[in-house]
Amino acid sequence: xxxGPTTAGHQHQQDAPHTxxxxxxxxxxxxxxxxxxxxxxxxxxxxxxxxxLPPLDMQLLEAQGCLTVERISAGVxxxxxxxxxMDGYAVRIADVSGATEEYPSVLTVVxxxxxxxxxxxxxxxxxxxxxxxxxxxxxxxxxxxxxxxTDGGSGGRTAAVGMKPLSSSPKGASGEVKVFRPAANGxxxxxxxxxxTSGQAVLPAGTVLGPAxxxxxxxxxLDTVKVRPRPRVVVLSTGSELVAPGSKVxxxxxxxxxxxxxxxxxxxxxxxxxxxxxxxxxxxxxREVIEDQLSRADLVVTSGGxxxxxxxxxxxxxxxxxxxxxxxxxIDFRKLRMQPGKPQGFGLLDNRVPLFALPGNPVSAYLSFxxxxxxxxxxxxxxxxxxxPVVRARLTAAMKSxxxxxxxxxxxxxxxxxxxTGSVTPVGGAGSHLVGPLAQANALIVLPEDSxxxxxxxxxxxxxxxxxxxxxx
Numbered sequence: 132x133x134x135g136p137t138t139a140g141h142q143h144q145q146d147a148p149h150t151x152x153x154x155x156x157x158x159x160x161x162x163x164x165x166x167x168x169x170x171x172x173x174x175x176x177x178x179x180x181x182x183x184l185p186p187l188d189m190q191l192l193e194a195q196g197c198l199t200v201e202r203i204s205a206g207v208x209x210x211x212x213x214x215x216x217m218d219g220y221a222v223r224i225a226d227v228s229g230a231t232e233e234y235p236s237v238l239t240v241v242x243x244x245x246x247x248x249x250x251x252x253x254x255x256x257x258x259x260x261x262x263x264x265x266x267x268x269x270x271x272x273x274x275x276x277x278x279x280x281t282d283g284g285s286g287g288r289t290a291a292v293g294m295k296p297l298s299s300s301p302k303g304a305s306g307e308v309k310v311f312r313p314a315a316n317g318x319x320x321x322x323x324x325x326x327x328t329s330g331q332a333v334l335p336a337g338t339v340l341g342p343a344x345x346x347x348x349x350x351x352x353l354d355t356v357k358v359r360p361r362p363r364v365v366v367l368s369t370g371s372e373l374v375a376p377g378s379k380v381x382x383x384x385x386x387x388x389x390x391x392x393x394x395x396x397x398x399x400x401x402x403x404x405x406x407x408x409x410x411x412x413x414x415x416x417x418r419e420v421i422e423d424q425l426s427r428a429d430l431v432v433t434s435g436g437x438x439x440x441x442x443x444x445x446x447x448x449x450x451x452x453x454x455x456x457x458x459x460x461x462i463d464f465r466k467l468r469m470q471p472g473k474p475q476g477f478g479l480l481d482n483r484v485p486l487f488a489l490p491g492n493p494v495s496a497y498l499s500f501x502x503x504x505x506x507x508x509x510x511x512x513x514x515x516x517x518x519x520p521v522v523r524a525r526l527t528a529a530m531k532s533x534x535x536x537x538x539x540x541x542x543x544x545x546x547x548x549x550x551x552t553g554s555v556t557p558v559g560g561a562g563s564h565l566v567g568p569l570a571q572a573n574a575l576i577v578l579p580e581d582s583x584x585x586x587x588x589x590x591x592x593x594x595x596x597x598x599x600x601x602x603x604x
């Protein structure tokens with residue numbers, strides 16, 4: 132498994148739950164005693180409580196991106212019969228053994244063999260059959276000579292340049308054909324089982340199904356496959372100030388970007404994602420929306436309403452009333468020792484569906500998704516590699532970092548030349564509302580909790596957000 136952002140450049144302490152006091156602790160709450168979770172603790176709690184989805188038999192195209200849960204063996208040979216790899220003529224090798232341009236072999240054409248043909252002519256001594264690519268080799272034939280090695284039945288003295296379609300021209304399908312070159316046994320013949328033999332294991336358990344794998348399963352005759360399905364992720368954002376993109380933005384309003392970014396991120400992680408429009412700051416309405424979505428959700432993501440403001444609707448909607456049982460399930464709201472993304476919420480709805488309550492600022496929401504939700508989605512799919520790749524790179528500009536918090540800074544990573552370390556450059560400021568720099572970033576610089584600065588040219592840990600080109604060494 133590729134190390135994720137939880138191994139950010141130094142040895143982390145997996146310490147027991149603890150409290151911090153306000154005195155001397157920049158992460159302590161004003162009340163003097165409040166638990167602050169580390170990134171590692173929060174992620175470990177999440178991964179302990181999410182589980183792989185049960186396997187399903189799915190149609191091939193619906194299974195793309197899913198993980199096989201058992202070894203798959205072929206029940207047929209591929210190819211299933213000897214067939215031609217060229218347009219030409221199926222011949223006996225003895226009949227063309229001495230063929231030359233000056234002294235061609237002249238053979239009697241006894242019929243046509245098209246792809247999918249069932250009634251095949253028998254090729255006897257001095258005979259041949261016109262054959263198309265993919266067509267079965269007729270009885271008696273031992274090889275195929277390409278049409279370019281013949282006169283195509285034209286009676287000419289030079290090789291043909293092509294073969295006209297059977298439907299429009301019978302010429303060359305009867306009479307005689309001149310062959311100007313000899314052929315060896317099996318020339319231009321795809322033998323039965325050359326590719327795969329019946330009973331052969333073709334895909335091991337744990338294979339992620341891409342286009343090539345789905346094509347293989349179709350080729351061996353399967354129309355369904357047992358896989359661990361992709362999680363269905365419901366994404367919604369909260370806030371009475373949100374309007375749908377394309378709508379008129381009034382005073383105090385903004386376009387809802389979080390639900391779009393997080394839905395796209397869920398798809399990128401491998402999930403089936405459903406975007407729900409912005410929900411106003413109404414706890415009862417939010418509860419109704421979440422409860423309604425549970426019928427189609429394996430995981431729910433909200434953004435906004437998790438801090439300490441007067442309109443933190445997610446906390447209000449999911450909290451227990453008068454100390455009773457929470458209406459939809461217990462959700463823990465926490466403060467993390469990280470920047471950005473300090474306020475976080477996580478728990479299980481209906482004791483089965485993970486809910487991630489992310490901060491409302493766009494950068495905080497997106498980075499929180501990358502650090503916590505993406506690994507959960509991929510763990511539910513049964514994937515081994517659940518974290519983004521992590522590399523070390525040279526910092527091109529000095530940075531500062533808040534004491535006691537692990538910083539995740541947006542950055543551009545550039546791959547180094549063969550044998551050289553890559554470089555990384557911070558983009559934009561530290562503001563968690565700055566979506567412009569986020570769109571330019573392809574990586575995150577990770578500075579640990581015990582660091583308050585990083586110097587230019589210092590080696591730092593970098594989480595890669597995009598695939599990078601492979602440089603051959």
